[in-house]
Amino acid sequence: MATESSPLTIAQLAELAGVSTATVSKVVNGRSEVSSETRAAVEELIRLHGYRRQRRRSTPTALVELVFHALEGDYPVEITKGVAQVAHEHDLTVGISDLRRDSSAADAWLDVVLRRRPSGVIAVFEGLTEAQREQLARSEIPLVLLDPADVPARDLPSVGAGNWNGGLIATRHLLELGHRRIGIVTGPDSAVSSRARLDGYRTALDMAGVPADPELIGRGDFFIEGGLAQAERLLRRPDRPTAIFAANDGQAIGVYHAAHRLGLRIPDDLSVVGFDDMPSARWHLPPLTTVRQPLTEMAAAATRMLLQLANGERLSRNRVELATELVVRESTAPPPATAG
Helix, strand or coil, X not given: XXXXXXXXXXXXXXXXXXXXXXXXXXXXXXXXXXXXXHHHHHHHHHHHXXXXXXXXXXXXXXXEEEEECCCCCCHHHHHHHHHHHHHHHCCCEEEEEEHHHHHHHCCHHHHHHHHHCCCEEEEECCCCCHHHHHHHXXXXXXXXXXXXXXXXXXXXXXXXXXXXXXXXXHHHHHHHCCCCCEEEEECCCCCHHHHHHHHHHHHHHHHCCCCCCHHHEEECCCCHHHHHHHHHHHXXXXXXXCEEEECCHHHHHHHHHHHHHCCCCCCCCCEEEEEECCHHHHHCCCCCEEEECCHHHHHHHHHHHHHHHHCCCCCCCCEEEECCEEECCCCCCCCCCCCC
């Protein structure tokens, strides 16, 4: 029997736990067909003694698993394009999991992923739970986070965008046009990208000597309906904003609808800036001024990082952040002469 300083094999862990080696194997490989009590007992033994993985008997499949929190809108399409481009270069296929659709099945989606034995997993926007990450690690399946909603742990590879700078340049553009009452429809408070864009907005106002009015901040959710509700609230104010920065293009669509309901013309009565630069942005009426977030390039970068890890290579850096840039179209103009 190994000492506490020496990692244990599956057989040794099974002997200590009083269960079969098959049961221990299911725990270390993240399978769900084990009672919570047995899983906790085996995991406690692993924490105490460590686990010595034996030579892997199965090899990864030529597959990259892409995990979304929800398959809605243009966002997942642009990301899938970037992953598929790199996967095609390396003769890999792409598998897709939708956490919102699979949420009723608890970790059933993870069981499917583990059975597929992909070369690696890319988790988009929402990070996986600590238990899920541990299950992937024990199965020696690399993980890269793409546009994570929260600040990832330092040892977790991730790819993101310059969200703070995007909020800064969007607001600065409106200030340079002469706007002083600038509203914002943020994303959810739980998303670090949303908080960064809001901070960029506030910084631009502060640098211009314009006080940030908390009444002009609408708490959105990154969905069209949220943009509509928050913009309508802002635009019904007697001292309504002359411009609104929407923290993503979906909410900008909601701002367009709110303006239409209230008889306001864009950009004559109201300027609008979005964030993302989805392909549809150029086809809005009028075409949307927005901050370009390079989602396809971000996805490609995450896939290259994942393949490096799958090949046993060390990453030169765990965090990659791509620049954002302003794309000026026809939804912004100087404020109306009657404003303030």
